[in-house]
Amino acid sequence: MCEPRTVWRRAASRLSRLTAVLALGASALLSVAGPAHAAPAEDPLPVDIPDYQAALNAVKSADVRNAVCRFLAVPVPQGGSQSVQMVPDKANPCEGMPAFTIKDPLAVSEITPGFVAGTSPPIATEAVKLARLVSSLSNTVNDRQATVMLAPTQGGGWHLAAVREGDDEAEYAGKAGAGVLVFSEPQIRGWYQLKLTTVEPLNDQARQGLGGKSSMSLSEYQKLVKARYADKLPASDYDTKGMSSGYGIASGTDSTSSIAPLLVGGSSAALVLAGGAFFFRRRRNNAG
Structure with a gap:
């Protein structure tokens, strides 16, 4: 017959192993389900793209x-950002x-x-x-x-x-x-x-x-x-004089099917859609 102390030790050992198994199981569930707490309200989220x-x-x-x-x-055209050539319409x-x-x-x-x-x-x-x-x-x-x-x-x-x-x-x-x-x-x-x-x-x-x-x-x-x-925002003197840097979008028709494409050169060549369509234009790069 086992002594009470021996029985207690065996039970404690089994309880310890059971606790470890439960802990591992809980950890595995958390790794699948993610954190249980909600993300803070100030956390930035990936940008939602409409349409x-x-x-x-x-x-x-x-x-x-x-x-x-x-x-x-x-x-790619050579000769700087002002280099432009027509793209053949095959x-x-x-x-x-x-x-x-x-x-x-x-x-x-x-x-x-x-x-x-x-x-x-x-x-x-x-x-x-x-x-x-x-x-x-x-x-x-x-x-x-x-x-x-x-x-x-x-x-x-x-x-x-x-x-x-x-x-x-x-x-x-x-x-x-x-x-x-x-x-x-x-x-x-x-x-x-x-x-x-x-x-x-x-x-x-x-x-x-x-x-x-x-x-x-x-x-x-x-x-x-x-x-x-701050002193170079849209409608500022700096902007109205055409010195703003960055990219702007010129508004116009949304269709691209009848627009003559142009290839603009420079270090970041771009195909732009002429004839009033939307296009990205590079303006002066000096914000100072």
Whole structure:
């Protein structure tokens, strides 16, 4: 017959093993189900893309694919950002072109005028807003990569705005995720990620924009951009004299089928749609 002390020790050992098993099981359940607590209200969430199906339809359309083929079929113009050449309007622009697909669109957010002016509080929902969508190619074509840009259509939906050389914007936009927003400061071509209320640089221009710091609070960042751009916002003297930096969108027709495409040169070549359609234009890059 076992002594009471021995029985107690065996029972304690079995209880200990059972506790360990339960703890491991609970851990496994948590790893599948995620944290039980709700995310803080101030957590930035991935940007919600309105009319996302329309954006998908646009990047998968024959018109957008043909625009990409036209862009890739013409060598990048040399001679700076003012170098422009017409893109031949072939009946089948993709004939003889290596196979490629266009990836699903990603959101590109930018700092808002209110945040720059200091009239909006330094919180994620007020600091950055959706500006456009970008979709890169699944693979390089003739050793070139390209990015499709979509602009919002008045009344809802999305349409082709431009095709640009490279895929940097799509790469940065793809770094967004749960609790992490990615946004740009287009005036200096800086890319950042916003975690809660902490701003971190993603490229050299952004690091320079933060004065070499690896991170800073959103409120500190607001002070920086206010000092840089508050007197250069739309409708300011700086803007009306045509000296604003960054990207603008010229409004016009939404159709791209009857628009003559142009290829604009420089370090960031772009296919723009002339004749009054939406296009991205590069203005003076000096914000000072």
